[in-house]
Amino acid sequence: MMEAVKSTSNAAKKPLMTPKAIIHQRFGDKAIYKVEEVQDLTQNGCPGLAVLQKGPCLYRCTLLLPEIVVVSDSFKRKKDAEQSAAEKAIEKLGIRQKEYKPTILEAWDDLTSRLVFLFANEFLSSLHPLSGHFRAALRREGHFNGCVPVSVIALYDAKIGNICIHINPAAESNPLLVMSLVLKAAAKQNDMVLPFEEQLSLKRRNPYPPEIIQPSTDHGSSLCYGSTIEVIRIPASPYKDVEALKLNIAETGYYLDVIGHELGVNEASNVLISRTIGKASSELRIYSPAPKRQLWEHLSEHDVKQHIHLEESLNERASYFSGQFVYGDAILASVGYTWKSTDLFHEAVALRTYYRILVNRIPNGAYKISREAILAANLPLAFTTRNNWRGSLPRDILCTICRFHHISEPVFSVQLISSDSSQDLPESHKKLEVMEADRDEKSEAVLAASCGSGNLVGSTEASSCEVKIYSKKQELILRCSPQEAYRKQNDAIQSAALKVLSWLDIFLEKPDTSVEKLNAVAKKLDIHLSLHYLSKEFASCQSIHKCGITIAQSLKLLNYNCSGNVVKDEPAFVAVAGQSSGITPSNGSLASVCYSVSLVTDGGRMKEHLESCEEFEFEVGNEAVLPDLEVAVAQMTVGQSSNVQTELVPCELILAAAGDSAATLSLLSSRSCKLEYNITLMRVTEPLEERMEQALFSPPLSKQRVEFAVRHIKEFSASSLVDFGCGSGSLLDSLLLYPTSLEKIVGVDISRRSLARAAKSLHTKLNSLLGAKDTSSVIKSAVLYDGSITKYDSRLHGFDIATCLEVIEHMEEKDACLFGDVVLSSFCPKFLIVSTPNYEYNVILQGSTPQSQEEDPNEKNQAQSCKFRNHDHKFEWTRSQFNHWASDLAARHNYSVAFSGVGGSADTEPGFASQIAIFRRSDDDYDRVAKMEFGHQYVVLWEWNIEDLLPKKE
Numbered sequence: 001m002m003e004a005v006k007s008t009s010n011a012a013k014k015p016l017m018t019p020k021a022i023i024h025q026r027f028g029d030k031a032i033y034k035v036e037e038v039q040d041l042t043q044n045g046c047p048g049l050a051v052l053q054k055g056p057c058l059y060r061c062t063l064l065l066p067e068i069v070v071v072s073d074s075f076k077r078k079k080d081a082e083q084s085a086a087e088k089a090i091e092k093l094g095i096r097q098k099e100y101k102p103t104i105l106e107a108w109d110d111l112t113s114r115l116v117f118l119f120a121n122e123f124l125s126s127l128h129p130l131s132g133h134f135r136a137a138l139r140r141e142g143h144f145n146g147c148v149p150v151s152v153i154a155l156y157d158a159k160i161g162n163i164c165i166h167i168n169p170a171a172e173s174n175p176l177l178v179m180s181l182v183l184k185a186a187a188k189q190n191d192m193v194l195p196f197e198e199q200l201s202l203k204r205r206n207p208y209p210p211e212i213i214q215p216s217t218d219h220g221s222s223l224c225y226g227s228t229i230e231v232i233r234i235p236a237s238p239y240k241d242v243e244a245l246k247l248n249i250a251e252t253g254y255y256l257d258v259i260g261h262e263l264g265v266n267e268a269s270n271v272l273i274s275r276t277i278g279k280a281s282s283e284l285r286i287y288s289p290a291p292k293r294q295l296w297e298h299l300s301e302h303d304v305k306q307h308i309h310l311e312e313s314l315n316e317r318a319s320y321f322s323g324q325f326v327y328g329d330a331i332l333a334s335v336g337y338t339w340k341s342t343d344l345f346h347e348a349v350a351l352r353t354y355y356r357i358l359v360n361r362i363p364n365g366a367y368k369i370s371r372e373a374i375l376a377a378n379l380p381l382a383f384t385t386r387n388n389w390r391g392s393l394p395r396d397i398l399c400t401i402c403r404f405h406h407i408s409e410p411v412f413s414v415q416l417i418s419s420d421s422s423q424d425l426p427e428s429h430k431k432l433e434v435m436e437a438d439r440d441e442k443s444e445a446v447l448a449a450s451c452g453s454g455n456l457v458g459s460t461e462a463s464s465c466e467v468k469i470y471s472k473k474q475e476l477i478l479r480c481s482p483q484e485a486y487r488k489q490n491d492a493i494q495s496a497a498l499k500v501l502s503w504l505d506i507f508l509e510k511p512d513t514s515v516e517k518l519n520a521v522a523k524k525l526d527i528h529l530s531l532h533y534l535s536k537e538f539a540s541c542q543s544i545h546k547c548g549i550t551i552a553q554s555l556k557l558l559n560y561n562c563s564g565n566v567v568k569d570e571p572a573f574v575a576v577a578g579q580s581s582g583i584t585p586s587n588g589s590l591a592s593v594c595y596s597v598s599l600v601t602d603g604g605r606m607k608e609h610l611e612s613c614e615e616f617e618f619e620v621g622n623e624a625v626l627p628d629l630e631v632a633v634a635q636m637t638v639g640q641s642s643n644v645q646t647e648l649v650p651c652e653l654i655l656a657a658a659g660d661s662a663a664t665l666s667l668l669s670s671r672s673c674k675l676e677y678n679i680t681l682m683r684v685t686e687p688l689e690e691r692m693e694q695a696l697f698s699p700p701l702s703k704q705r706v707e708f709a710v711r712h713i714k715e716f717s718a719s720s721l722v723d724f725g726c727g728s729g730s731l732l733d734s735l736l737l738y739p740t741s742l743e744k745i746v747g748v749d750i751s752r753r754s755l756a757r758a759a760k761s762l763h764t765k766l767n768s769l770l771g772a773k774d775t776s777s778v779i780k781s782a783v784l785y786d787g788s789i790t791k792y793d794s795r796l797h798g799f800d801i802a803t804c805l806e807v808i809e810h811m812e813e814k815d816a817c818l819f820g821d822v823v824l825s826s827f828c829p830k831f832l833i834v835s836t837p838n839y840e841y842n843v844i845l846q847g848s849t850p851q852s853q854e855e856d857p858n859e860k861n862q863a864q865s866c867k868f869r870n871h872d873h874k875f876e877w878t879r880s881q882f883n884h885w886a887s888d889l890a891a892r893h894n895y896s897v898a899f900s901g902v903g904g905s906a907d908t909e910p911g912f913a914s915q916i917a918i919f920r921r922s923d924d925d926y927d928r929v930a931k932m933e934f935g936h937q938y939v940v941l942w943e944w945n946i947e948d949l950l951p952k953k954e
């Protein structure tokens with residue numbers, strides 16, 4: 001089943017006017033809607049079957065208009081009833097909007113009469129945004145009195161724009177063409193409007209009668225806006241920085257004259273005004289000098305760019321912002337007349353606003369802004385679940401980014417896959433195979449779905465999603481077809497969107513990335529691309545974000561790193577203040593922090609506050625915060641604080657966050673600075689699996705696993721133990737609490753962050769145990785290694801006991817199998833204990849899940865939405881799958897194996913919650929397993945030795 005999901009959030013085409021909007025346009029407040037409830041006695045629209053039964057509640061709307069009253073049909077939703085009433089009224093009144101389809105001659109006539117209408121007496125006192133300009137023009141002094149710029153008429157009157165499109169379709173995307181058509185139309189008639197050709201403005205031939213002017217100019221002189229507006233100058237030269245300016249607009253007649261003056265073009269009619277930037281409701285626009293009149297004519301025929309660039313200097317930054325070609329120095333301002341008021345509206349545009357707009361056009365930046373945490377948030381690596389996601393959703397960000405860059409809306413295609421649940425497959429199928437039936441672009445990928453790992457309870461469906469991005473000219477520029485299947489359609493969509501965002505982010509933010517690297521990353525993310533079209537569509541974006549760091553360059557802050565993917569050695573420990581509460585965030589949990597960031601000089605003597613946030617929540621282990629912060633938080637317990645200094649991030653980010661740009665800039669320019677973060681860990685929300693294990697088992701399942709291991713350590717009198725996939729050291733940590741025969745303990749993991757946490761905790765515990773009197777039963781040495789447990793390291797050969805608790809399901813199945821072979825064939829421990837979830841037990845967990853915290857009604861119960869206990873699980877095995885794997889493994893390596901578990905019992909269906917296999921080496925075979933001396937594959941991250949600490953006893 002194939003389903004195309006087109007984003008509706010920001011449809012490219014304007015919707016037709018709704019019936020209500022048409023009525024409103026005509027009657028305004030005089031239209032009164034009254035909605036009442038009615039009882040539905042007819043079922044399913046079969047009036048014949050008037051079943052006397054309480055049906056669903058319906059609504060009917062009565063619309064009262066000055067001339068008529070109409071009543072709607074009945075609807076389930078109030079708003080449908082209202083629209084229906086409006087629709088009926090329109091029919092009765094015969095005011096259905098006719099499609100406007102004039103001939104070219106008619107259009108010319110319409111254009112002229114529209115001009116006559118605009119210059120008529122009545123228009124001057126209307127609340128049209130344009131009428132404010134007409135009134136202001138009458139306050140202009142001398143020669144220009146009453147002159148209204150053509151650019152203003154062309155831009156602020158939607159009707160004029162629409163008529164011009166019918167004269168020349170190119171007018172839609174070319175404001176200069178609209179202006180020249182308006183000038184021509186004005187020239188065609190002389191009765192009312194005088195074209196001031198060289199001034200590019202229009203003026204009424206006969207003055208307005210004084211009684212018309214008076215009231216409106218009165219209004220104008222009692223202006224209630226301040227005397228200055230704050231704006232930004234964007235120089236045409238990319239080597240000059242943008243700067244903040246103040247313009248004085250109070251006493252003068254017309255604010256556009258002030259802007260014109262600032263732009264060096266003398267007066268208003270030489271100022272070109274862009275469309276609004278960002279939200280349609282804003283008045284944020286780019287003001288620039290109008291190109292020379294002689295150049296306009298060419299513009300309707302050919303590519304604008306080629307003609308003009310020869311003579312004028314293109315302002316790349318301003319063009320990028322407005323999506324139109326802008327020449328010369330430009331001003332970014334939020335000022336203008338609106339529908340609502342006769343007063344001039346304006347808002348300060350600070351440098352910060354400029355940088356925020358800039359930052360918002362790149363995926364990572366847009367994410368940061370959506371979280372209001374520019375100097376802390378980071379676009380997460382993966383979409384795990386809707387519950388763990390914070391900030392704007394990937395799909396929405398992707399749509400916004402496409403809109404900003406004037407390319408088509410992304411197209412999402414969702415594929416539903418029914419999974420066969422009948423069988424328990426011994427060599428369980430892991431991944432859904434994606435096969436492309438046909439290379440033809442139009443044929444969608446066909447998914448041959450084999451069932452997911454293990455047997456799902458009842459028949460279920462999963463979704464996968466493909467995203468395609470097309471240029472304005474409908475060339476396919478990018479396609480992302482992830483293989484992963486999701487239980488929820490929305491998760492599949494968001495996850496695919498995030499992949500595209502992650503790639504685009506590198507492409508846009510780090511324009512120096514090599515083609516090979518871009519292709520390699522794309523491949524990993526299941527993305528096929530046409531770099532040719534991509535570069536074409538995003539060319540200006542790339543160059544702007546290069547020149548966005550002009551400041552950094554001119555300040556010689558060259559530590560800005562363009563390649564951006566240097567793997568830094570993470571600091572082993574971060575200084576943490578406050579008592580340990582023992583509650584640490586683990587991967588997959590949600591950490592809630594409060595932070596504040598300042599710019600500090602080297603010695604720390606000067607400080608400028610940049611950003612703070614009272615509560616910032618993120619998913620741990622998903623790179624959802626800046627890496628240095630994640631490292632710090634991983635080592636904190638709830639209630640603790642730490643202070644972290646980091647290198648500067650790109651200046652556009654710092655300026656987008658800074659409240660006081662001037663102070664920030666002067667600090668940045670005067671000395672070498674760092675960012676200083678103060679972070680407090682306020683709360684940790686465990687992932688669902690942990691919450692379930694704690695809530696539904698007593699003692700918690702994790703504790704039962706530890707106790708299980710301890711029992712076996714005692715039983716085997718083990719003196720050395722290695723914990724494969726030790727994570728943040730929960731087992732090693734707990735072992736210290738029990739008196740055992742252990743002398744040496746070792747942990748191995750691939751997550752450095754988890755290991756750092758383990759090191760920290762073990763370090764403190766071991767040292768405090770040393771303080772205790774009796775050191776005889778105390779561990780003598782402890783080591784933590786960074787390495788993959790599918791690789792062999794001879795330093796861990798022949799240990800008494802090896803544990804691997806709840807780890808294999810986090811690896812691909814083939815790696816789990818590889819691990820089994822490597823341990824039993826090369827590490828050869830006397831005993832190996834492996835635990836993993838029992839898939840069959842999930843029914844019970846799902847039946848009694850603690851209520852998930854999210855209140856989103858669409859997210860019923862997270863357990864139902866996730867077929868595995870944890871989103872990081874690559875598989876979960878049934879008892880028979882686990883038995884099959886373990887027995888086969890043991891047989892091949894001359895071990896015996898016994899099965900057990902924790903949570904539940906072996907004799908009651910569906911068995912243990914966590915299933916455990918205990919492998920025992922056949923001792924007669926020990927000679928065969930001579931120690932193999934390979935190179936050391938693991939890296940020692942932390943090491944502790946009692947000899948180094950105890951005073952020598954001699």
Ligand code: SAH
Pocket residue numbers: 724725726727728730731748749750751754787788789790804805806807810811
């Ligand atoms: N054993 C711990 C942690 C379980 S979470 C406990 O019971 O609490 C799974 C851990 O396996 C994670 O810390 C993850 O980093 C680690 N892991 C996954 N694949 C690995 C691999 N190939 N090599 C080493 N560790 C791995």
Ligand code: MG
Pocket residue numbers: 806807809810870873
């Ligand atoms: Mg697990």
